[in-house]
Amino acid sequence: MSTGIFIQQGQNSTTTLSELGRVRGLVEATESLSLFAYATQSGLAAFDLEFGSEFWEGTTTRWLFGIDYGRTQPQAIRALCEKPNAAVRVHDGSWVVNQAGFLPRRDFHPKTSFLMRPDQGKIGVVAGSGNFSSNGLRQSVEAGTSTVIDPNAGDANIAEEGLNVANEFWDAATPAELILDVYEDRWKRSFARSEHEPAEDDGIPGPKDIFWIETGYVTRNRGLGRPGNQIDLPRGMSRYFGMNPPEDLPLNSTIGPINFMTPTNGPVERNLRLGNNSMEKITLPIPETHGFDIYDGKVLVFRRSGGSFILNALEAADFEATFGDRLSVVMSMGSGRRYGHID
Structure with a gap:
């Protein structure tokens, strides 16, 4: 058996992801059970970039998540359900x-993954x-520990009790597909104060001192191995930045610079442009060199x-906790991504 402790300090250090990859390789895992x-x-975007x-295609995975307090994004569960060889369940x-408020009877709070090669009795555990x-x-x-069990040394029982309990939680959990539609609908309604899709003459007020937009999935415009940094904005969001481009602006034209x-x-400094799809488009600062890690699934504030704009990329739950009581009108794009301003 080998055991190690790590402290995660960013992408250039040992991370939970790098330990999952290292242990997976040592175990030659064909199955995994993860509880978060x-x-x-x-x-999910960070996991995909790593693996x-x-x-x-080569691993049978089981994922057990909590939805306590609405911290889990339903889009993440839906995307995981669509992965090959993946099964997703929700605790209670x-x-x-x-x-109301997705209050649990009992908080579900583990962050543990079991990586297994059953035909050889190999087990690895990463917990943190x-x-x-x-x-x-x-x-x-973050801090965590990783353990690799050597079945030839009689160590299998060290992980057996924890794995048995994890399997009991899995067996008792709800298949995600049974509640996902309801959860997604209630999750969206709990977030929005007055969500609507703006009409043609509704317009976006501006300029504003604080405004935001959900990124959703970000196309890998920088290559498959690197996080994307280009997103579409609704037509007219340039007004929030204090710009007022003409209605007849040609497609693929520059609207103006943003610092x-x-x-x-x-x-x-990046240029805001009008794209070929008639949406406004911004290429954001490179995430891994400007302190953002990744933009997928975040709320950009x-x-x-x-004359500049401070840019933050927040998880949905953190955005709600910080700005939820200050949201003004919440608008929705045709894709379902939401945006608006903060008073």
């Missing part, structure tokens, strides 16, 4: 999904403080500071 308190789109399609899901979000898996300061203040490596 919550899941986000950013977590790729080969993992899903049939109860929690019907409670990081949840299934990009921050928890590779960006935030972003980022957590690391100073200010970055733009805060005016003089």
Whole structure:
């Protein structure tokens, strides 16, 4: 048996993701069972960047999440359900999904993965403080431990009790597909104060000091192995930035420059453009070099500071906790991504 302790300090250190990959390789895992308190789109995007399609095609995976307090993004569960060889369940899901505020009877809070090669009796375990979000898996300061069991040394019983309990929780959990539609509908309604899809003459007010937009899935415009940084904005969102492009602006034209203040490596200037799809388009600062890790599934918050805009990329739950009581009108794009301003 080998056991190690790691402290995650960002992508250039040992991370929960890198330990999952290392242990998986040592065990030559063909199966996995992972238990996390919550899941986000950013977590799945970070996981995909680390492991790729080969993992899903060669590994039978089971995922057990909580939806306590609505911290889990339903889009993350839906995307995981669509992965090859993956099964997803929700702890006490049939109860929690019907409670106001998704209050649990008992908090579900593990962050543990079992990686297994059953035909050889090999088991690896990675457990720590990081949840299934990009921050928890590779960006935030987290701590954890990893263990690889040597079946030839008679160590299998060390992980057996924990794995048995994890399987009991799995057996008692609700298949995600049974509650996902209800959860997604209630999750969206709990977030929005007055969501609507703006009419042609509704317009976006502007300029505003604080405004935001959900990113959803971000296309891998920088290559399959790197997080994307280009997103579409609804037509007219440029008004929030203080711009007022003409209605007859040709497609694929520059609307104007935006100066972003980022957590690391100073200010970055990017052009806001009108894309060929008639939507406004922005290429954001490169995430891994400007302190953002990944944009997928995050809520981008733009805060005016003089002639620049401070850019933050928040998980949905963190955005709700920080700005939820200050949201003004919440608007929705045709894709379902939401946006608006904050008073």
